[in-house]
Amino acid sequence: MKIKLNIWKQANAKAKGKFEKYELDGVDAEMSFLEMLDSLNEKLIKEDKEPVAFEHDCHEAICGCCSLYINGHPHGPGNETATCQVHMRSFKDGDTITVEPWRAKSFPVLKDLMVDRNAFDKIMAAGGFVSIDAGQAPDANANLVSKIDADKAFDAAACIGCGACVAACKNSSAMLFVSAKVSQLALLPQGKVEAKRRALNMVAKMDELGFGSCTNTGACEVECPKGIGIDFIAKLNREYLCASIKEAE
């Protein structure tokens, strides 16, 4: 099939970008979206044109590299899918596909469809851990963890840090990302000790980095490739409120 593409091109972080139109013939319905872009790039290079820079790595929806905003959806069409799981069978012959980078003040564009998500690393460094050095750990069975808590913690921990929540949110809020980590660790006995400090510090860092606030539209959970729910945001709000009260005491 034949596909028309409308792709954001921007030479570097400082340059002014614009949309570039491309046409690609012979697109196979079984191709993944990334493979379609690969073949576009192969074609462009042969024609002495600049290929499109975009990020991808594992192709299993787990590394969180991909960051394409396709036709108004972070990661394109489909529920609980990352860009690498989108196949061209989701599109029709003659379709125009608009591909944009994540848009957020805290995720500046580096080139074309590549953005800098270092802000997430900074939030993690602000408290997304349990303070324990190698060698200090007690026996893993010393702290019993109920299956329900372990499963719930896992649901939160499934976050791949792709940033689709920020990209989907009209406020570019990182609350889903932060809430997933805060909830995961707050649900487990080993993470409870630092739960309050963690919530306070991670939220402070999130605010400092210029992410917006959560207005509960729920767009993040709809687009999250791992299906992480906004009930974790409620948990974060609770943790944060309790931590603030405790801190004031």
Next chain:
Amino acid sequence: MSKFFTSSIGQKFFMSITGLFLMMFLCVHLIINSLLLFGDGELFNEAANFMSSNPLMKVIEPILALGFIMHIIYAAYITLKNRMARPQAYKVVSKTKVSWASKNMFILGGLVLVFLVIHLANFFWKIKFGTVATVSADGHELHDVYSLVAGLFKGCLLYNVLYILGAIFLFFHLTHGFWSAFQTIGWNNNKWIGRLKTISYIYAIIIAGGFAVIPLYFIFKYFV
């Protein structure tokens, strides 16, 4: 705790608290207004006069005003800040399926505010600072607020339509605002989220429906 007030969650927390407070006020307001529908205004006048002469109301009134103002100021501030978090918009507008109201709370709130100003000018201002005729009932004098209301709706059909529109804006605002307030103060989980959303709709239907019934009642009474 000082950081709490300036944090994004803290600011949202105030939106929720003021919102919840205003939602409670709406309940009281609706109960009193619904008395408009019964009898020829005596009940309503009694209630209205009780509310305006009650010393407790003297305390609550400024708090209520403050609640409104805080809700509005925070809304404006948060919206502005959130807009700054995305300096460059997407070319393709988001196709993510979420409730329309949730994306347009500021606009809906603004429309409700416009309505509110007119509403205050129509009634509150006149009762408070103007002159309202009095009627006697059971041997005591009452402000005839009923006639003021009935007069407005009788005088111009446009006012009836305006009050119905106000109720519609309020409906959408509340469908999101109600459950959202609980979410923001952390009173939610994956079991309650569905329930709260249902209660939101029920609450919004009762409140907005209740307020819309009054102009409808007067339309039927005076224009049909």
Next chain:
Amino acid sequence: MSKLDAKIPEGPLAEKWTKYKATQKLVSPNNRKKLDIIVVGTGIAGAPAAASLAEMGYNVKVFCFQDSARRAHSVAAQGGINASRNNKNDGDSTYRLFYDMIKGGDYRAREANVYRAAEVSSDIIDQLTAQGVPFAREYGGTLANRTFGGVQVSRTNYAQGQTGQQVLLGGYSALKRQVALGKATMYSRQQMLDIVVIDGKARGIITRNLVSGEIERHAAHAVVLATGGYGTIYYLSTLAVQSNGSAAMQAFRKGALFGNPSFIQIHPTCIPVLNEYQSKLTLMSESLRNDGRIWVPKAEGDKRKPSEIPDEERDYFLERRYPAFGNLVPRDVASRASKERCDNGFGVGKTGLAVYLDFRDAVAKQGKKVIKGKYGNLFDMYEKITGEVPYETPMMIYPAGHYTMGGLWVDYNLMTTIPGLFAIGEANFSDHGANRLGASSLMQGAGDGYFIAPYTVSNYLADEITNKVPSTDSPEFVEAENNAKAILDKFLNINGTQTATSFHKRLGHIMWTYSGMQRNEEGLKKALGMIADLKKEFWSDLKIPGKTDEINQELEKASRVADFIDLAILIVNDALNRKESCGAHFREESMTEGGEAMRIDKDYSFVAAWEYLGEDKEPKLHKEELKFENVEVKVRSYK
């Protein structure tokens, strides 16, 4: 042969590591802050090593080419991580895990290293749990376990089908904590271009900032490579598309020996090739073989739908050939058995290059809900890629390149033959012999990172306290940087007509055909010629757009492909040299009458460690003889 002193401590196997730790050289806490360490790679070995070394007080610089340390490909490991905790009371022990790994590796691994890996396995689970890794739990709150291929105990800990992700994020969060404390400095989006060796010791690295294109020099007292495996040499593999063998090749060219390069595991359960554009083969976790049954039709070329083929016309070939282990035979055995069926015309699917992995019986017996709980995310992933629902119709699977048991040769200290240059995790050759058992890569990587490298690196650094970090203006740094720049410019100046990817695809095809699941002398020799031709073509007809001082993904690809080409030659040479079959390395000249792999212990019971002698020169073979004092070397049988 002094080059190959494995430095294994004296004494009984079970006491070697204890003795090492008791007698090793230490660096006192106040001296540690004077010592700098570079860690390259942030996967399940690199991130923990960096974090643990920083916790001890060393200054650590951490490098990765991804935008974040959390994206290293360890994140994609699915099934689990082994630990000999004997949680199930089924007879597990350190020795049992050690024995399984030695046997699973087809007696081509070093006993002392493997025993140590088994010894620390339990501590890893404790450590990860303490970090907040949500391992699966029983209703009583204790750790849950599952079974993996090649063993008869249940020792695998897991977090649904995303164990690698959870384990990696544990290490990543520990690293982030050290970054926040200022003990570790993170350099992301940096591609390593060379290792700097001064006075015979590794003293730093040259990197390219992938955003600005700037070439940077970084000096340290020691360099730890945790750069993973090179399975992407097949182009299509289960690895992330950017995984590469460049760091290992840079070390090799600087004098580090390369151990057993041809030992590459082909994973039996992957989604088969669907079309010519495909850039990656997706792994379906080995854990699926716990409940899934592998079969092909008994009749050749049977094109009926799987549901229409009755049981008596199905050939459950693994259960038939290996009754004791059935569907849970080790990966190399399962892969070859599938290939054998397909080569003989029994394969299924459009291409005939697939076998069924069927959950019909498991769903009928345990119910859909239980199966969903165990494998839900894997089934969803399969459905997203193929459009088919595994609850209703069997999965189609085929082997694909996966894990490299080969890697930089290291001694008991995990140090390469270049003093001060360490290789940990998949980047080294040490623990898996000729074949890796499932769920032991996370175990080995994390073990190296958390509990082995921190000790052995300290042991090395104890003698470096008085040495200052070398100046990055020293001639060795200048020379290394100039060389690196010259190569980048060379890529851009070729101005040919073919893209880096097209060369990678062709190289992958050659390697898969002649140096994949089955190898023979004729094919391997043919491959050598083909690779040499491809190399010439690459260096004369490569086309790279753009410049070096900007984000240039094609340039990154080209440098990886250039290293892959040289690595391919090394692999084929190693495969040619080893005329026996062992583990994943299957030489058609060396098999039993039943078609099973046949080792030739008297000639090949050694680690092949290759030395670089110069561009386009044949590498020199060194042998580390393997001594088995604690296990009886037997024919590996899973029947």
